[in-house]
Amino acid sequence: MKKVLVLNSSLNGEQGNSTKLSQLFVEQLANNQQISVTTRDLSDNAIAHLTQTEMAAWMTDANERSDEQKLLAAISDDLIAELNDNELIVIGMPMYNFSIPSTFKAWIDRIARAGITFKYTEQGAVGLIKDKKVVVLAARGGVYQGTEMDTQTKYLKDVLGFVGMTDVNFIYAEGLAMPGAEQSLEAAQNEIKAFAASL
Template sequence: MSAASEINNVLLVNSSINGKLGNSNILSHEFVTRLKGKAKTQVNLVSRDLSQDALPHLTQAEMGAWMTPANERTDGQSQLADISDSLVAELQNTDTLVIGMPMYNFGIPSTFKAWIDRIARAGITFKYTEQGPVGLLEGKKAIIVAARGGMYQGTPKDSQTQYLKDVLAFIGITDVQFIYAEGLAMPAKEENILGAKQAMDVVLESLI
């Protein structure tokens, strides 16, 4: 949190193909609404919907634009570099990252992977040292609201949890908490959603 200004800058990232009707979107928005209602400091919210404003797959041309000094870029390279630069700046200015994460075919949405590919930048959000990579976005918190049709938490089929922990730690975000809403395609959907909302209260207590 920005101690000097006592402002919590929150970035909400969603990627459900169902948009506002997606379970991960609904629950992540509810979490943020609760956070704003309970917080003792001002909450500034920035929302990014990766399904509505989808990012294309990363290309060599775009990566090459990053690696070209700003004063040597062509107009086309500047436009390509601006995509990642703006996303990185958005994340750098964030205190609390909230991710609404649906599960598609045992993995993360491809649009979210395209976002990761642009915010993981050598020399900007992480650096290589003799001891290995070191994340540069320290002091931030991340809350993952994971919505799944089946029951996967704690099983080998949950490919998301470890991946998200690893990739966020790679850029320096190691304070990561998960809220699971599972079995949403099963008869006990409402009961499972209630359980997820109760888990929200526990996470909120740790944030406030």
């Protein structure tokens, strides 16, 4: 059974285009094989932005942490364990002001931890998260793929690759706030169906 982690971060929740795309992907995947799905909606702000106090908890030896530090360290520990427990990572990714949602950045800040998900060597940083396939379902109001304004794609490839997730695949639904949005959405849906069937 394939274990799937779905990460959504649309401010529009279930009505968000990126959320709908991730739901479609999971539905199509379930048509072809048995899957176990864990869904995390980051837009509910359950993961706050990283603070110095929380980061200090990571740096404190586990046996020396206060009760508060144990609770703070557990936030990151649990998210990393959840990530490691799944083989396919499905990301519903809206674009806000040419970037990722800050709630998704808060997730990144918890799973990118030196000595746990990456390490530094004489040759540079080495990612420690292995054997993951990532699918990013990018929903955008404008058309940016392949242009200098698409900093989102490069950032996601870089930061996910930094921790070892180098098999990162993108499916784009662009121009959703422009004329022709229905055709763009349909094309993305067809691509999702084909990609899900190939896994």
